[in-house]
Amino acid sequence: MNQPVEFSIQTKGLNLWYGNFQALRDVSLNVRHGLITSLIGPSGCGKTTLLRCFNRINERYGSVKTEGEIKVLEKNIYDSDISLIELRKAVGMVFQRPNPMPISIYENVVFGLRLHHERSELHKADLDVAVESALTEVGLWKNTKDRLKENALTLQLEQQQKLCIARLIPLKPEVILMDEPCSALDVDGTRAIEELMFRLKGRYTILIVTHNMAQARRVSDECVFMLLGELIEHLPTEELFSNPQNPKTADYIEGRFG
Numbered sequence: 001m002n003q004p005v006e007f008s009i010q011t012k013g014l015n016l017w018y019g020n021f022q023a024l025r026d027v028s029l030n031v032r033h034g035l036i037t038s039l040i041g042p043s044g045c046g047k048t049t050l051l052r053c054f055n056r057i058n059e060r061y062g063s064v065k066t067e068g069e070i071k072v073l074e075k076n077i078y079d080s081d082i083s084l085i086e087l088r089k090a091v092g093m094v095f096q097r098p099n100p101m102p103i104s105i106y107e108n109v110v111f112g113l114r115l116h117h118e119r120s121e122l123h124k125a126d127l128d129v130a131v132e133s134a135l136t137e138v139g140l141w142k143n144t145k146d147r148l149k150e151n152a153l154t155l156q157l158e159q160q161q162k163l164c165i166a167r168l169i170p171l172k173p174e175v176i177l178m179d180e181p182c183s184a185l186d187v188d189g190t191r192a193i194e195e196l197m198f199r200l201k202g203r204y205t206i207l208i209v210t211h212n213m214a215q216a217r218r219v220s221d222e223c224v225f226m227l228l229g230e231l232i233e234h235l236p237t238e239e240l241f242s243n244p245q246n247p248k249t250a251d252y253i254e255g256r257f258g
Contacts, residue, residue, distance in 0.1 A: 005073050008033045008175050008205035009054055014068035016049060016058065023049045025229040027068075031222075036197055036206045038220035038237065040213060042257065046229040047209045051177050054207070055091040056084060073174055089116065092168035096180040098160035100152035100167075105144050108152045108163055109134050112171045134169040138162040138196055158189030162196060176200065178208040182215065194219050213253060217241055225249045 009031035016024040024046050031037050039047040052058045053070055056077060070077050077087055089112070100108050109131045113122060131148065135141040140162050144155075152163055161181060168176060178197075182190040197206055197219050210216050216223055216237065223237040225246075233240060233249045244250045251257055 005033050007031060007071075008073060009207065010069075010071040010074075011050075011053070012069040014050075014053065014070060015066070016053065017063075017065045018061065019063040023229050024053075027229075027231045029224065029231055029234065031205060031207055033205050034202045035221040036201050036208065036219055037222045037224060038216035039207065039209045039224050039226060040211075040216050041226035041232075041252065043211070045226040047226055048179055049229075050226070051093075051179055051207060051209050054175065054177060055088045055093060057088075057093065085116070089171045090173055091175045091177060092171065092173040093177045094161070094164050094168075094179065094181050097184045098157055098164050100155070100160050100163050102151060102153055104149050105135075105152050105155070105163065106131055106148040108167050109170065111167060116171065130170040134166040135163075137169055137199070138166045139192075139199075140166060156189075158185055158192050161185065161189070161193055165196065165200075173204060175205045175207065178206060180209055180211065182210075182212070190215070213241075225252060227252070 007030045009029070011027050011029045014024055014027040015022065027050060039050065041047055049058065053066070054072060054077075058064050058066070072087065072091060075082070101111065110127045113127065113130060132141060132145070135144055140159060143159070152160065155163060165176070182193050185193065194215065197208070200206060208220065220237045222234065223240045224234045225232045225240065225244075225248075227248055233244060233246045235245070240249065241253055244253065
């Protein structure tokens with residue numbers, strides 16, 4: 001899953017139910033490769049449900065039924081030959097609260113490599129390079145290079161979230177999904193994660209769920225407004241905020257509901 005494409009993610013007529021409750025309704029979406037795209041809308045509108053469709057993590061929950069098509073890098077992720085392990089390598093995920101494992105900083109970064117490779121395939125020198133490269137990419141190397149054996153839970157929250165992103169990088173993902181990645185962070189931590197997103201943009205396609213419209217406007221190239229499980233509008237971010245085409249979008253961004 002590494003060929004250059006125009007759209008990293010495409011959905012067509014996507015519907016999803018949790019039991020009898022329909023959470024997504026006929027969602028058709030094209031997420032452009034290499035950009036930051038924000039999903040916005042009031043609580044319960046389907047943003048996180050949609051995000052979790054793209055690495056099929058919704059299937060961990062009982063009574064989930066999905067209809068329609070989802071393509072990641074032009075491959076239908078429900079095809080019979082799709083490996084969930086390979087899909088989740090290509091489509092990494094960062095959650096609301098930082099969730100580093102209670103092991104060393106070093107072992108957090110190489111955890112995915114150890115999981116996906118035979119022990120005989122991994123050499124200490126290669127792991128060392130992967131750790132330095134990933135921590136450098138997220139801006140943590142300078143502050144952690146002498147602390148790699150320390151428990152990752154000793155890091156500040158902002159650093160823990162950066163570490164969770166670094167943990168994805170050795171697996172060479174194409175897409176990074178972020179579900180409210182700054183909700184547990186203070187202003188400085190939020191700024192640091194947003195700056196990291198800008199550095200990663202282009203090399204990775206980033207899809208972020210956020211309740212913070214100011215953040216969506218700051219960080220994203222394109223913005224998707226959802227309401228009651230439906231995709232209402234998808235435009236370049238500045239256009240959506242300054243000249244929305246749908247009155248429901250205008251009502252939301254102007255604070256008339258939500």
